[in-house]
Amino acid sequence: MTDEPGEYDDFLTDLQSVVAQRVEELRARQSAQTPSAFNDEEKVVRDWPELAGRIMEEFR
Amino acid sequence: MAIRGSLTEASLPDVLQLLAMGRKTGCLGLTHANNFGYIYFTDGAISHASIVNRGLGTEEAVYLLFTWTQGTFNFEPGATPDDEVQLHCIDPQSLLLEGARRVDEWALIAKKIPTFDIVYAMDRHKMMEIDRSLTVEEERLVPLIDGQRDVSAIIAESRLGEFVTAKTLYGLLTTGYVLRIGVSSRSRAPARADDKATEHRNLGVAFYKTGMYEEAQREFRRVDTLRENDPEACFYLGLVALRQQQWAAAAHAFERYVSQQHSSRPSVFVNLAYAYEQMGELDRARTAMADALSHGGRGDPLVQTNAAAMAVAAHDYETADAALASARSLWGTRRPPPAWFHYAGLAAAMVNDLDRAIALLGEAVQVYPSYAVLWNNLAVAYEARGDFDEALSTVERGLIEDATLPQLHRNFADSLQRDGRFDEAREAYRRAHSLDAL
Numbered sequence: 001m002t003d004e005p006g007e008y009d010d011f012l013t014d015l016q017s018v019v020a021q022r023v024e025e026l027r028a029r030q031s032a033q034t035p036s037a038f039n040d041e042e043k044v045v046r047d048w049p050e051l052a053g054r055i056m057e058e059f060r
Numbered sequence: 061m062a063i064r065g066s067l068t069e070a071s072l073p074d075v076l077q078l079l080a081m082g083r084k085t086g087c088l089g090l091t092h093a094n095n096f097g098y099i100y101f102t103d104g105a106i107s108h109a110s111i112v113n114r115g116l117g118t119e120e121a122v123y124l125l126f127t128w129t130q131g132t133f134n135f136e137p138g139a140t141p142d143d144e145v146q147l148h149c150i151d152p153q154s155l156l157l158e159g160a161r162r163v164d165e166w167a168l169i170a171k172k173i174p175t176f177d178i179v180y181a182m183d184r185h186k187m188m189e190i191d192r193s194l195t196v197e198e199e200r201l202v203p204l205i206d207g208q209r210d211v212s213a214i215i216a217e218s219r220l221g222e223f224v225t226a227k228t229l230y231g232l233l234t235t236g237y238v239l240r241i242g243v244s245s246r247s248r249a250p251a252r253a254d255d256k257a258t259e260h261r262n263l264g265v266a267f268y269k270t271g272m273y274e275e276a277q278r279e280f281r282r283v284d285t286l287r288e289n290d291p292e293a294c295f296y297l298g299l300v301a302l303r304q305q306q307w308a309a310a311a312h313a314f315e316r317y318v319s320q321q322h323s324s325r326p327s328v329f330v331n332l333a334y335a336y337e338q339m340g341e342l343d344r345a346r347t348a349m350a351d352a353l354s355h356g357g358r359g360d361p362l363v364q365t366n367a368a369a370m371a372v373a374a375h376d377y378e379t380a381d382a383a384l385a386s387a388r389s390l391w392g393t394r395r396p397p398p399a400w401f402h403y404a405g406l407a408a409a410m411v412n413d414l415d416r417a418i419a420l421l422g423e424a425v426q427v428y429p430s431y432a433v434l435w436n437n438l439a440v441a442y443e444a445r446g447d448f449d450e451a452l453s454t455v456e457r458g459l460i461e462d463a464t465l466p467q468l469h470r471n472f473a474d475s476l477q478r479d480g481r482f483d484e485a486r487e488a489y490r491r492a493h494s495l496d497a498l
Contacts, residue, residue, distance in 0.1 A: 053397060056362055059325065
């Protein structure tokens with residue numbers, strides 16, 4: 001056994017950068033996803049319930 | 061829920077007292093023969109009243125409406141007057157006593173002045189015989205009682221109002237100062253079709269605004285007969301059909317407007333798009349909305365909001381977000397309507413900007429606290445961000461506004477489950493399920 005940095009340490013350094021890259025990718029993917037609750041129509045009201053909010057009653 | 065009834069069953073004073081005690085907000089529409097009047101209420105106080113085609117002020121209109129003892133009434137909750145009308149805050153109780161006095165006096169006046177097309181003239185000899193000084197109102201009326209003007213013209217020119225003019229005239233008739241000459245030529249001539257169409261149009265608009273859609277439809281069909289392909293009649297017939305959920309009829313009315321090549325109005329295309337959307341014709345709906353935007357709608361925040369609602373339905377949240385941002389800047393310092401907040405919150409959440417969604421929906425429930433839908437979606441946004449205590453209290457607040465919204469019970473159940481309150485959660489899931497099945 002030696003205290004000098006060897007092949008295994010290089011491997012760990014490489015791994016660290018790969019892991020960091022993967023974590024960043026995961027974060028980016030997570031932030032691009034819609035919160036699942038907002039896709040659940042049993043939880044969220046999607047359509048505005050009043051007709052007045054969906055049409056224009058003024059002749060313009 | 062609208063309240064309808066007959067004035068022979070419940071008098072106007074009874075209805076007014078009921079609405080005042082219940083601190084109601086909305087519009088009370090009244091019909092009497094071919095006449096229509098309406099009274100707007102804000103928290104039980106009268107904010108505006110009018111009788112169609114009569115041009116009366118609020119108090120005068122209410123007093124005249126007291127004389128309508130036959131006909132129907134219809135209360136449409138939540139309806140508010142147009143922006144341009146002058147608003148008042150009158151306690152209905154304060155009008156009841158004077159109203160009752162006027163009803164009695166009108167009964168007497170009507171015996172001598174049965175219609176407003178009668179023409180009167182001054183009897184100068186009689187005036188010389190009787191030595192009596194004239195009142196201020198009489199001084200105003202005497203120059204107008206000239207054997208030419210009928211009562212309607214005298215009312216219009218004296219600016220004393222119907223009641224004071226008729227009462228003063230009644231006094232002059234009783235003392236013999238005034239003689240009946242005949243009826244005005246205007247009343248003998250048949251009304252011009254265009255004038256009649258305008259009267260029906262005014263009635264139709266008033267009926268529509270007070271939620272009396274069948275009556276509005278009847279009036280606009282008359283306009284349509286008198287003025288073929290009248291653009292406003294097409295528009296309102298389309299609106300009535302939308303209100304009655306007759307989507308194909310609505311689309312037909314708006315298509316008729318477009319095919320007549322009347323001046324382009326984005327509102328017609330927005331409504332046509334909504335009718336198509338409800339019919340499941342999404343391509344045509346998108347085309348109509350594109351027409352709305354290209355016919356002046358880009359600068360109209362309501363058109364942009366409706367375009368955003370359609371984009372949300374198509375899961376195109378980036379487009380929706382951009383249209384809503386445009387609408388908000390077009391409104392400037394004015395407060396957007398609740399539907400804008402709803403779609404803005406939804407679009408922000410769907411592009412995973414939960415902080416913005418919470419800020420928007422938080423603002424929405426401050427300015428529109430009675431909309432349970434806004435509370436519900438705010439609670440979901442809190443839950444998605446991991447603010448579970450906020451989510452629970454928001455759901456509970458929403459349930460106070462509307463305990464019939466299934467999503468609120470579902471979210472309440474989820475919060476209870478998270479807290480380990482399993483029995484209560486099971487009950488809430490059950491309520492959500494049974495409301496959803498309705």
